[in-house]
Amino acid sequence: MLQFTKRTEYALIALVHLVDRRGEFVSARELADRYPVPPRLVAEVLKELQREGLVDSQRGAAGGYALARPAADITLAEIVTVLEGAPLLTSCDTGFAGTAGSCEVEPTCPIRSPIHRVRDRIRDVLSHVTLESLAHPNALPMVTPTENR
Amino acid sequence: MLQFTKRTEYALIALVHLVDRRGEFVSARELADRYPVPPRLVAEVLKELQREGLVDSQRGAAGGYALARPAADITLAEIVTVLEGAPLLTSCDTGFAGTAGSCEVEPTCPIRSPIHRVRDRIRDVLSHVTLESLAHPNALPMVTPTENR
DNA sequence: CCAAAGGGCACCGATTTGGTGCTATTTGGG
């Protein structure tokens, strides 16, 4: 459906919030208090981000989550890949590795190659959006590669 | 899930095939014979494309479908919009019209604006891929606006 | 007049998505 899942959006909200608390450990509860999001779901998403190494976690009373790396080094492409999996646009050939194409059309598919080119372009867009640029949109000019119209 | 639906893929396969038959009316059956796709589904998709004015249809014995406009004037963005709806990336503010944001977070959402910028970039990518460029990938250099890496 | 084709629309099973329940473990502070 060419749309982010709510999980991804919640992750982005949480991660952007973490950018402001550089280094500090922020609890899932604090996030749920600040934004009208389902507390448990945000917690679940943060756990997943921890498992994948995007954030560090500290347990116990004063625990919480913090970015595992500088905000400028974490890309939107990476976040999406962690939460929704790599395959973009088509179900064949994820482009990264594994999950061999289970599509019946693949051998004679006339759009596979061109669509994959489009997919790569979209991945490029997502790869050039960093957490830093999401948190402070006005800071960087966002590279502005497309010069259309 | 940031992935096209099968309906969209079948539409693209069909439309690309229509490009080669410039002007001729091609039946859904012919398409299903040529590619291993569910005949009925392809037919259903073509009907939808007809309703939205992307293809012309002719009924009766020698009937079928043909492109309603030059292949160079039909963009991937348009096709996707017809089959999957306009909203891209987020569920708030489709960016085109209507469907007022039903998201609870919207008033205080910190990622809405930046994400919409990304969404617009992706729409740009899809808007610059024409049916012509999908059918004959080597003909045009595909504009190549992004000059990364 | 009939077979081949499209038009309309409802419907179903499988998958995905959004969200919750429950329990265990860690840990700082009173």
Added chain:
DNA sequence: CCCAAATAGCACCAAATCGGTGCCCTTTGG
């Protein structure tokens, strides 16, 4: 020393979406 707060893990469910069919009607060329 113990409890409240917090993460870790994992199962589970309801709703939405998606892939695909069934059924019947209308058009039209041979």
